[in-house]
Amino acid sequence: MTTPLSQPSTTAGSESRVPRLPLFDVPVLLAFVAVLLVCVRAIWFTPEDAMLGAAQKIFYLHVPAAIAGLYVACPLMAIASAGYLWIKDERLDRLAESSAELALLFMGIVLVTGPIWARTSWGTWWVWEARLTATVFLWLLVLGYLVLRGAVETAESRARLSAVMGTLSLILVPFIHLTVRLFRGMHPGPVVLKPEAPSLPPEMLSTFLYSIGAFLFFFIVLLRQRYRWAGVRNAVNAMEEQ
Amino acid sequence: MRYSRDGAELLVTSVSAASKSPSIPIVQDSSSGAAYVARPGGPPDTASYMWAGYAVALAFYLGWILLMARRIGRLYRSREL
Numbered sequence: 001m002t003t004p005l006s007q008p009s010t011t012a013g014s015e016s017r018v019p020r021l022p023l024f025d026v027p028v029l030l031a032f033v034a035v036l037l038v039c040v041r042a043i044w045f046t047p048e049d050a051m052l053g054a055a056q057k058i059f060y061l062h063v064p065a066a067i068a069g070l071y072v073a074c075p076l077m078a079i080a081s082a083g084y085l086w087i088k089d090e091r092l093d094r095l096a097e098s099s100a101e102l103a104l105l106f107m108g109i110v111l112v113t114g115p116i117w118a119r120t121s122w123g124t125w126w127v128w129e130a131r132l133t134a135t136v137f138l139w140l141l142v143l144g145y146l147v148l149r150g151a152v153e154t155a156e157s158r159a160r161l162s163a164v165m166g167t168l169s170l171i172l173v174p175f176i177h178l179t180v181r182l183f184r185g186m187h188p189g190p191v192v193l194k195p196e197a198p199s200l201p202p203e204m205l206s207t208f209l210y211s212i213g214a215f216l217f218f219f220i221v222l223l224r225q226r227y228r229w230a231g232v233r234n235a236v237n238a239m240e241e242q
Numbered sequence: 243m244r245y246s247r248d249g250a251e252l253l254v255t256s257v258s259a260a261s262k263s264p265s266i267p268i269v270q271d272s273s274s275g276a277a278y279v280a281r282p283g284g285p286p287d288t289a290s291y292m293w294a295g296y297a298v299a300l301a302f303y304l305g306w307i308l309l310m311a312r313r314i315g316r317l318y319r320s321r322e323l
Contacts, residue, residue: 055295061299
């Protein structure tokens with residue numbers, strides 16, 4: 001049974017049962033503007049690091065993407081998957097699928113911007129240390145989740161099998177978070193969420209907090225669009241099967 | 243001004259010599275007492291890496307938005323046929 005979350009305005013004729021889904025509505029545009037403003041602030045109105053220069057400003061992209069992808073999208077995918085296995089609600093499957101795709105996007109940004117920054121900070125593009133390796137592994141797990149969904153034809157089997165895989169990803173998230181404390185590696189530790197005071201000057205700290213807010217808002221808006229599209233897609237598929 | 247570096251507190255002070263040479267920021271690691279003197283003239287020029295990082299992130303986001311636009315377009319085209 002398909003239960004789309006929202007039913008916005010419809011058109012006449014054969015499309016009357018297909019809800020309209022605008023790609024660029026007000027929240028999407030607001031989120032995009034917020035992200036652009038944060039990037040402008042980071043690039044032109046935030047001081048440079050004395051040791052790393054301008055490359056340190058990748059921090060204002062890299063960390064918010066990690067927060068959205070690793071700490072929000074992956075747990076959401078896992079919780080929605082576990083919820084689906086429990087109560088078999090199709091909406092939870094759609095939420096898990098949408099979260100997985102966005103986890104892939106945001107974690108992909110982390111895995112590309114990180115090495116660019118690392119080249120200037122560590123003198124190398126990549127090291128096989130615990131946090132980086134575990135993040136790559138989680139990214140591959142999420143990719144495998146989406147590939148699995150594409151390979152299974154039956155909707156119910158697809159939801160069930162991918163839900164099992166999605167639930168497993170929750171094991172890796174706390175492990176990745178703790179790697180900087182458990183293992184001695186090159187990846188820096190937290191600069192804000194730690195017992196001591198934040199190790200950022202006020203100008204950098206404010207930009208950092210704005211960037212987290214803007215990118216989390218962006219993530220929520222993209223998730224909403226992706227979830228709504230999945231609902232319309234399922235409704236169209238159900239109509240075509242009748 | 244203070245800057246962070248791997249969780250350690252760094253103290254940056256600006257020193258101008260009496261002979262009108264450009265101020266050289268001196269970076270001091272207050273946790274260990276060691277002093278790290280930055281290069282004369284300021285931090286290294288890593289702006290190209292910064293632009294590369296921002297360009298890549300923007301490409302990812304725009305790519306996904308384009309993908310969604312194609313999906314939505316295909317969905318409505320399939321209903322019109």
